[in-house]
Amino acid sequence: AQSVTQLGSHVSVSEGALVLLRCNYSSSVPPYLFWYVQYPNQGLQLLLKYTSAATLVKGINGFEAEFKKSETSFHLTKPSAHMSDAAEYFCAVTDSGYSTLTFGKGTMLLVSP
């Protein structure tokens, strides 16, 4: 069975500061990993994905994530936070051929001026 753990239900940063959102996964087979963002009262938007190619993955809006197999981690980073980054972020994993996703509980990113 696969699972995802997101450390920290809330993360607060100042505008311009580094963003680091943590995600650890467990999977019995090589995983595919994703980060999604959800703005209030909206659906999920894909930020980036890891599908066994390069371990450092670049996504939209300046976000990137690094797959570290030895640490079973896929942390999301952004060098400089913007106010518009305030949203909830979900890490997800799939190890099946049918693309069904297992999500973490989410991390709310708060950005202060």
Added chain:
Amino acid sequence: DAGVTQSPTHLIKTRGQQVTLRCSPKSGHDTVSWYQQALGQGPQFIFQYYEEEERQRGNFPDRFSGHQFPNYSSELNVNALLLGDSALYLCASSWGTGGEGSYEQYFGPGTRLTVT
């Protein structure tokens, strides 16, 4: 190119009633998955439809059922509603049965169901 669309946007039902939610996949996609997102939680997989059949199912009771039509659109039906069914229901579409493209799911805006 239209993305994934869902209807209705919001819905209020009473305990014991039945509800039907609808989803149209992104153009070119043939697979539809449904997720339930309770307040403050991550989405949980309900089931997935491909070629008009349920291909995979998550840990949800039989009160949750679905259908996929020949044009790939899908319905989610919930019978005998409980207060705990109140949630945002998300539809996601993808393409194919293997390869990288099948792993990327596109989500709709969701239907907010409130059960009173």
